[in-house]
Amino acid sequence: MQEEQIFEAYGPESGTSYRLSLALASAFPGKAVVAIAETFDLETYARAGGCTATPRATPHAQIEAGWRRNQGLWHSVVSGVFDVRWKEHDLVVAHARWVEGYRPTTSWFVIGGDRAVVDDFTSATCEFCNEPREAVLAFRGGCWQRDGEIYKAIQAASFEDLVLSGDMAREIRDDFASFLAAKAEYAKYQVPWKRGVLFVGPPGNGKTHCLRATIKMLDVPCLYVQSLKSRYETDDANIARVFDRAREVTPCCLVFEDLDALITADNRSLFLNQLDGFANASGMLTLATTNHPERLDPAILDRPSRFDRKYHFALPRAAERGRYITQWRERLDPAMRIEDAQVEALVASTEGFSFAYLKELFLSSMMRWIKTREECAMATVLDSQLQTLREQMKTDASPTPQAAATAEPLFDFP
Numbered sequence: 583m584q585e586e587q588i589f590e591a592y593g594p595e596s597g598t599s600y601r602l603s604l605a606l607a608s609a610f611p612g613k614a615v616v617a618i619a620e621t622f623d624l625e626t627y628a629r630a631g632g633c634t635a636t637p638r639a640t641p642h643a644q645i646e647a648g649w650r651r652n653q654g655l656w657h658s659v660v661s662g663v664f665d666v667r668w669k670e671h672d673l674v675v676a677h678a679r680w681v682e683g684y685r686p687t688t689s690w691f692v693i694g695g696d697r698a699v700v701d702d703f704t705s706a707t708c709e710f711c712n713e714p715r716e717a718v719l720a721f722r723g724g725c726w727q728r729d730g731e732i733y734k735a736i737q738a739a740s741f742e743d744l745v746l747s748g749d750m751a752r753e754i755r756d757d758f759a760s761f762l763a764a765k766a767e768y769a770k771y772q773v774p775w776k777r778g779v780l781f782v783g784p785p786g787n788g789k790t791h792c793l794r795a796t797i798k799m800l801d802v803p804c805l806y807v808q809s810l811k812s813r814y815e816t817d818d819a820n821i822a823r824v825f826d827r828a829r830e831v832t833p834c835c836l837v838f839e840d841l842d843a844l845i846t847a848d849n850r851s852l853f854l855n856q857l858d859g860f861a862n863a864s865g866m867l868t869l870a871t872t873n874h875p876e877r878l879d880p881a882i883l884d885r886p887s888r889f890d891r892k893y894h895f896a897l898p899r900a901a902e903r904g905r906y907i908t909q910w911r912e913r914l915d916p917a918m919r920i921e922d923a924q925v926e927a928l929v930a931s932t933e934g935f936s937f938a939y940l941k942e943l944f945l946s947s948m949m950r951w952i953k954t955r956e957e958c959a960m961a962t963v964l965d966s967q968l969q970t971l972r973e974q975m976k977t978d979a980s981p982t983p984q985a986a987a988t989a990e991p992l993f994d995f996p
């Protein structure tokens with residue numbers, strides 16, 4: 583069979599990868615040409631010093647730039663050929679990006695005289711790029727992208743400043759740590775080594791904060807699903823891509839924030855199917871949050887094999903409000919500090935406040951105090967802000983400041 587016939591059989595779009603491979607094979611006769619998709623990223627590996635990569639001037643290297651106010655300009659070669667030096671080996675890597683069936687597609691081709699070296703280099707690069715360092719992978723618009731902003735938010739989170747009722751923080755930490763350490767036990771008793779945990783509760787009580795602190799503690803690759811919608815792909819196709827990628831990097835944690843907004847009647851069936859699919863799901867830790875459990879189908883909420891454990895993040899009771907307000911008092915500048923009696927009064931008068939509202943109370947009071955410092959004591963400012971926020975809580979249809987904020991993207995995307 584002639585190569586052109588094979589290409590014709592693929593069709594003009596899905597044959598791009600075949601054609602590229604063919605072109606590279608004839609440009610590098612006698613060498614192995616191996617294609618690898620998204621798990622590979624030469625630039626990340628080279629930036630970290632794993633190898634050197636020098637883009638060739640010909641064929642034309644397509645360079646794209648990005649810009650951010652605080653970071654300035656950065657560049658990336660989105661299509662081009664690199665000369666690579668890895669250990670004592672010389673290799674060539676080609677990068678190509680095109681649109682296939684409306685979906686942007688990226689492929690890398692690793693080229694070398696010795697197939698074993700090609701495979702070792704590919705494997706070392708993939709291993710490095712999928713370690714839980716530098717960035718988290720976020721799924722949106724139908725594809726995975728490395729996301730340094732989410733990574734930073736995770737690195738900034740800690741259990742230290744999280745106030746949870748009773749022993750919940752310790753339970754959560756032990757739960758995940760013991761799951762990851764128990765691979766051998768699961769295998770011994772032939773129980774699938776996978777776990778699903780759901781954080782449930784009204785807005786602003788620490789689900790996202792705890793999720794980030796947990797991910798940071800786990801130190802396994804994190805895959806963060808932000809949307810299952812994309813312009814040209816069905817939700818089902820995207821769900822399949824999400825789980826396929828997660829299976830490639832296990833043990834890992836797969837995160838679905840605001841699960842009730844992601845899973846609908848139309849895509850639920852495949853989602854459940856993938857969660858249940860024991861095959862190759864070994865080492866998968868699924869973490870999800872919701873503040874609308876009533877919108878989740880009982881098949882998700884109540885079947886233990888899917889989300890085995892639910893942690894409830896309720897509105898803080900007096901004891902938790904006391905701990906949180908005391909934390910704040912300790913952080914305040916001495917000129918703003920409030921008395922013990924005032925802490926107690928605040929605890930009593932903030933019944934029904936979420937942590938996000940309590941935080942807002944302190945932040946807005948500090949700002950007002952700074953403006954009017956000559957005239958008002960901090961306690962007076964706090965009292966007046968408290969009344970304002972109570973009114974806001976009564977009249978505001980969108981329940982808390984945090985809930986309003988989540989209507990916007992959680993993170994600042996590039």
Ligand SMILES: Nc1ncnc2c1ncn2[C@@H]1O[C@H](COP(=O)(O)OP(=O)(O)OP(=O)(O)O)[C@@H](O)[C@H]1O
Pocket residue numbers: 743744745746783784785786787788789790791792872873895906937938941984985988
């Ligand atoms: N239990 C808590 N202890 C300390 N700080 C908290 C706690 N809960 C929330 N906060 C603070 O309040 C803010 C909002 O919290 P977070 O985003 O975790 O809420 P959430 O439960 O995810 O809300 P939503 O359902 O709206 O997404 C964060 O700045 C967080 O640090």
Ligand SMILES: [Mg+2]
Pocket residue numbers: 789790791871988
């Ligand atoms: Mg949240």
